[in-house]
Amino acid sequence: MKKLLVLIVFMSSLLHAAAIQSDKEFQQAVAKMGKDNKLVLMIYTTDDCPECAYMKHKVFHDKTVAPFLNSHFIVMEKNVHRNQLPDGFDYFGIPTMFFIDKTGTKKETIVGSKRAREFLSELHRIRGIK
Numbered sequence: 001m002k003k004l005l006v007l008i009v010f011m012s013s014l015l016h017a018a019a020i021q022s023d024k025e026f027q028q029a030v031a032k033m034g035k036d037n038k039l040v041l042m043i044y045t046t047d048d049c050p051e052c053a054y055m056k057h058k059v060f061h062d063k064t065v066a067p068f069l070n071s072h073f074i075v076m077e078k079n080v081h082r083n084q085l086p087d088g089f090d091y092f093g094i095p096t097m098f099f100i101d102k103t104g105t106k107k108e109t110i111v112g113s114k115r116a117r118e119f120l121s122e123l124h125r126i127r128g129i130k
Contacts, residue, residue, distance in 0.1 A: 019087035020104040026086070029074040030102050039107060039126070041073040042089070044080050044096040051113035052095040062116035065123070072127050073099075099126050 020026050029040045045052035059065055060075065069075065078085055080094065089098055089106065099108040108126050 020089065020100060023084075023086050025076050025078070026100070026104070029076045032074050033102065039073050040098075040100040040102075041069070041075045042078060042098045042100060043075065044078050044085070044089075044091050044094060044098075046080055046094055049094045055095050055097075055113050055119075059114065059116050059119050062120075065116050065120050068120060068123055072123065072129075 026040060026042070029042075033040075043052070043055065045056070056077070060069060080091070085091075091111070093111045095111075095113060097110045098106055099110075100106055110122060114122065
């Protein structure tokens with residue numbers, strides 16, 4: 001019984017990994033990485049979300065955040081009203097940011113907006129860089 005449960009959990013994790021790996025935008029983001037050891041930052045947004053706009057237009061372009069973000073992440077956006085969302089990447093608030101490796105494994109999730117300094121600190125923590 002225990003082996004069956006482990007097999008079911010393993011198989012379901014493969015299904016979720018395959019779902020994001022088959023997403024064209026994810027494939028394009030991974031292709032942009034080349035051989036670099038970057039993560040994909042997939043942000044869920046809506047057109048009428050002021051916090052989403054703040055993150056995308058202010059925080060992501062902040063002079064302290066942008067260089068680190070560009071060096072260690074590939075950013076892709078999914079509008080929850082217009083784009084098909086990959087299986088296994090559920091959300092309960094907007095913006096939601098998923099940090100995903102090349103294999104499609106979700107490493108971290110952040111819900112909500114943050115100020116530039118706090119967001120940069122989170123990026124450093126996620127990358128394991130002090």
